[in-house]
Amino acid sequence: xxxxxxxxxxLAVGFQMALERWHASAAERWQHMxxxxxxxxxxxxxxxANIVVHGAQANRLPQVSCMSFVGxxxxxxxxxxxxxxxxxxxxxxxxxxxxxxxxxxRAMQVPDEQIKSALRFSVSARTTLSEVTDACQRILPVINxxxxxxxxxx
Numbered sequence: 001x002x003x004x005x006x007x008x009x010x011l012a013v014g015f016q017m018a019l020e021r022w023h024a025s026a027a028e029r030w031q032h033m034x035x036x037x038x039x040x041x042x043x044x045x046x047x048x049a050n051i052v053v054h055g056a057q058a059n060r061l062p063q064v065s066c067m068s069f070v071g072x073x074x075x076x077x078x079x080x081x082x083x084x085x086x087x088x089x090x091x092x093x094x095x096x097x098x099x100x101x102x103x104x105x106r107a108m109q110v111p112d113e114q115i116k117s118a119l120r121f122s123v124s125a126r127t128t129l130s131e132v133t134d135a136c137q138r139i140l141p142v143i144n145x146x147x148x149x150x151x152x153x154x
Contacts, residue, residue: 029125034062036123036132041065043136049143050152052114054105065121066105068114069143071152074101078119080146084138089120 041053050070069077074090081088091100101115110118123132146152 030062033123033125033127036127036129037062037065039129040121040123040132040136041067043133044139047140047143049140049147051143054108054110054114054118063123066102066118067121068110068118070114070117071150072117072143072146074117074119077117077142077146080142081119081139084142086135086138086142088122090118091120 041056044051044067045053052068052070054066054068078088078090091102102118102120105115105118121135
């Protein structure tokens with residue numbers, strides 16, 4: 001399956017330089033995403049709503065937050081958040097398009113009530129603090145409205 005030819009040296013060197021630049025700023029990107037994720041979680045938790053952050057005490061990836069909005073249906077919450085411009089997921093990234101509950105949460109022995117209300121949010125190295133703040137300002141009224149319409153309260 002190999003064919004003869006000259007290796008594209010300029011492309012190989014360019015790729016090496018791109019990897020070196022990426023690697024040099026990896027720790028900074030990691031810290032930035034972790035700070036945004038933590039701010040996102042803290043803001044939502046401070047609302048007093050019945051929210052559980054899964055893996056909060058674990059060494060976890062900086063860009064992902066899995067939270068349960070206890071008492072709310074994750075599918076209804078997902079659709080309502082989508083209407084206000086919040087992109088999130090109700091299942092694991094490895095099962096995109098699936099509406100099945102997370103096998104990871106099951107393996108963590110998370111109670112069914114929390115699994116039924118779990119959503120996954122992500123940030124990126126390009127996400128800004130103002131975007132996280134805006135997301136929280138959109139999410140909190142949705143949570144409150146759904147709780148009131150379901151007769152749950154906070």
